[in-house]
Amino acid sequence: MQPIPPSVTEAIARAEAVAFAYSSEPEAGRLLAALSAAVPAGGRILELGTGTGVGTAWIRHGLGERTDVEVVTVEFDPATAAVAAEAGWPAWVTLHIGDAEELLPGLGTFDLIFADAPAGKWTGLDLTIAALAPRGVLLVDDMDLGRYTEPEQVASVETVRRTLLTDSRLVAAELPTGSGFIIACRSER
Ligand SMILES: C[S@@+](CC[C@H](N)C(=O)[O-])C[C@H]1O[C@@H](n2cnc3c(N)ncnc32)[C@H](O)[C@@H]1O
Secondary structure (H helix, E strand, O other): OOOOOHHHHHHHHHHHHOOOOOOOOHHHHHHHHHHHHOOOOOOEEEEEOOOOOHHHHHHHHHHOOOOOOEEEEEEOOHHHHHHHHOOOOOOOEEEEEOOHHHHHHHOOOEEEEEEOOOEOOOEOHHHHHHOEEEEEEEEEOOOOHHHOOOHHHHHHHHHHHHHHHHOOOEEEEEEOOOOOEEEEEEOOO
């Protein structure tokens, strides 16, 4: 297993300092970094739900020294976004403060989307799928049904799973590890 990079360790420390409990686990982060590394030159990455910046730090780690990819990340809560901004992102990272569902139609299309906010995942998933470029990849976690007991939560997870696994525009795979991932690639059909 590759070690957690120092930039991510620093982001985790910033999250812990403000007791932010919803950061991506290393399993999700490593996946996100690997998928980010595969984004083509001139590509675009979108993260819905910046949190305090742990996922964004993994994306940056995946991109390494590259400056040919644009990263857009959206956070609803200004105080949480302010913690993320402490990382001092390069110019090719844009942090939008606002509601992901409201912003999504105006953000353009992306080669990789990490849907990690309630908006654009549990609601408005159609907007997220619409924002996938051809061959674009969508990553979602929290897809392991076994982790949920509340009927409302089970219904939400089932809806997202069904959409991603049956939408004819998507080629999807489940990774039954961690909180449960689905990776869905927008085909050109
Ligand atoms: C699971 S956390 C994100 C963690 C982050 N992606 C990471 O990898 O560490 C979800 C975030 O979504 C934010 N959020 C909640 N509602 C939102 C909305 N409507 N639009 C954008 N962000 C939202 C929350 O404030 C929270 O910071």
